[in-house]
Amino acid sequence: MRAGLASTRAMDREAEATGRLLFSEHHILATLNEGPPQGIRPTDLAERAALTKSGLTRAIDRLESQRLIERRPCPADARGQLIVLSAEGRRVLRRSAPEHFRSIARNFADHLTDREVDVLTTALERVAEAAVRR
């Protein structure tokens, strides 16, 4: 927990200072970018960002007000939506990415061996899956 909290904070401080996307913002945009072109449902996005539904609503609000994403009605379910990356969002993501990854390296990955990265990835993925499904 310490590692996650302290390194996320360090990365966000750097991002703020250089005008880049915050860690969680980058993560949401990247998830959208890698998803299907029609968009992703907020509930799915919440799971992948480890946010609650309401937390995700606020995050979406912020990103939408910056015109980085769009809310679209979901044709398959009138309650739901599809969140889509805007052209501007894609630009900002692309511009942010290189320094974002360097920041992850500096504040996290560079302190680990390749083997440790492998173990962490599979092990924590398992923990996250279990915790999210509750």
Place this chain on the structure above:
Amino acid sequence: MRAGLASTRAMDREAEATGRLLFSEHHILATLNEGPPQGIRPTDLAERAALTKSGLTRAIDRLESQRLIERRPCPADARGQLIVLSAEGRRVLRRSAPEHFRSIARNFADHLTDREVDVLTTALERVAEAAVRR
């Protein structure tokens, strides 16, 4: 990050529901309990809890208002303080601990092999040390 966020949230929800100490509260009291009897300096405590100075001030405020800890003047440095676990704090910690550890097991450790626990511990400790020192 997902694993840490989601499992901490799950544990805090359980703790709230059963009237136990929250994860971070337990961590602070346990750190005090394991430290020297004269107490621990807030700045040290902040590092061990991955909080900023101001975040720790607020956490201390809350625990003090519940009479679980005490602020004492620090004889060696008139600017500083020593935070000490109160008798009541020790009682509450002891009472909270068993279910706290079971909750950690359910929401985290049970999903990992022993080897994974070893790797995570040493690797993430290294990351946390590096991130905290900034």
Place this chain on the structure above:
DNA sequence: ATCAACTCGTTGACTATGCAACCTATTCCA
């Protein structure tokens, strides 16, 4: 076909935490 139970996303109210600025005490350099 109906209606109860559930799901989706939002909102209000609240909490934890961050940063920057501040005051006080300490340290260190000239």
Place this chain on the structure above:
DNA sequence: TGGAATAGGTTGCATAGTCAACGAGTTGAT
């Protein structure tokens, strides 16, 4: 030894996130 720089802790203000309750839409059992 005097004064600038630094460190310890608190505070004002801002923000992201939580939970519980809600309205609207969907599902499923009878």
